[in-house]
Amino acid sequence: MAKRIDVSDLNIYYGDFLAVADVNVSIEPRSVTALIGPSGCGKSTFLRSLNRMHEVLPGAHVEGKVAMDGQDLYGPDVDPVDVRRQIGMVFQRPNPFPTMSIYDNVAAGIRLNARKMKRTELDDLVERSLLGANLWKEVKDRLNRPASGLSGGQQQRLCIARAIAVEPDVLLMDEPASALDPISTLAIEDLMTELKERFTIVIVTHNMQQAARVSEQTGFFNIAGPGQPGRLIEFNPTEKIFSNPDEKATEDYISGRFG
């Protein structure tokens, strides 16, 4: 079930360092939202604050409000574990569990949370998730082999399968295709188009064409200089951002005239 996310006046800190300032944005359900911007401007930081992964780093904290379907995710009585169950994440670098088999990695969200499920149901879920991540054909004969034996791109798709297996409402993806070949990238993009029927998807990417191809909305983050906080400069429908952006900085960045 897709859900909308409303962010208001969000400031994100690493200790005393203000990394991202003043974000106001609404992320629509059943759509893909792309975040673009130069390296170090706080895209990953912002993404991680949406499912409260940011605060697992010592000293890291946020100010402001993030609401999912009206419910404040940072409210005093909200358990971050519950938030993360509803908002899944795929990381910039693939991180399968090295001690587990391919099968167990996909089933990890179920197994690690000790949710009971019949073996046949679980088999089904694993197959569906791997199919969804376009990995099934490559691994169906070696589901019980260790996941660390896969190539980097296969590991990344395994991580996507692992994330969608728990059926989150929202899926955050931090440069999911940066380690992938064009075919797998295309598969991931198709996957996103398919998944947005059910999930809300937020993706960080450095690939403009990818943002243009898959997303409905695009946010452009920028940073004024070293030590300055990153800011969301513009948030608009993707078509508008890529044809006729409101801000000069956005246009410069997109057309490569940056810096």
Next chain:
Amino acid sequence: MSQTSAPQAPAAPSPPPTSVQPRPRLPRWATAAAFAGAAVVAVLLGVLTALNLVTFVLYTAVVGTLALWAVSRRVEGRRKAKDRLVTSLVLGAFAVTLVPLLSLVYEVVRRGVARLDGEFFNSSMVGIIGPGGGAYHAILGTLIITGLTVVMSVPIGLLTAVYLVEYGTGRLKRAITFLVDVMTGIPSIVAGLFAYALFAIFFGPGVRLGIAGAVALSVLMIPVMVRSAEEVLKLVPNELREAAYALGVPKWRTIVKVVIPTAIAGLGTSVTLAIARVIGETAPLLVTVGITNATNLDPFDGRMATLPVFAYYQLTQPGVPPEFGIDRAWTAALVLIMLVMGLNLLARLISHFFAPKTGR
């Protein structure tokens, strides 16, 4: 300040880099030849001074290394010569470290093998004066007391390490780290006196109990356990923890199901090495457990025998004639070494079978 010299001619185009040009190399037998020559020189030198095995080996090593270095320097150039020199030094250092180890093992085996018989493993020292007798009671005593030590120290050590790596922040973490460091430096006799004093409060002075020995050994084992487990847990990449959190797995489950399984091979090694550290301790057991000739397998009731203390008493009070006691002491030492070697082997096996597999 401007110079008025004639404009410099542009530097002549330098020849292309020559790094791939073949350089003269010494033949493979050069090393052997250098040291063989050195051996001859050593014999000659030995005729002048006094020739024995030690001076012979020493002369050969020094002369051979210098000769090889000089020849290599002329033929192969400075870098290669330095490489050969350092290689010789490193190998020499390695050989020097091996000498005490090999001589120790050789001596213990040579002297210990005399009594490495069935009787040694089957009988205690009850009623033994002179030949015969064994360390049945001491072997079991060592196993029981070490086992109790493990049961007490491993959970405490492991949980402390988990706290330090996964939860600890600020003052408390620093305080615990400091205290663990201090504990690492406690002399073993002090640990023994501590346990003795502790049990003397409850059981009166002169108390001797197996469990008191286990407590003393725990004081020594816990800091070793904490330190090594901490290092192992730190090696688990943070990304794996984040991967689990992102699936909505609570922190404690992440630790139990992801962090510890990933580190299990290293943790197994830490446990066995920590055991090896305490299994041969003598002083703390001397003051807490004492010794007995009969078999006592109850750590909560009176004196027990242990291998190190057994060896100590057989050596210092061998009786008359002394050789039987001394033989038993060496055999006890041999059995102790075998136990530690067995543990190290076990650690190897554990890390071999539990290490995350790559399975390509």
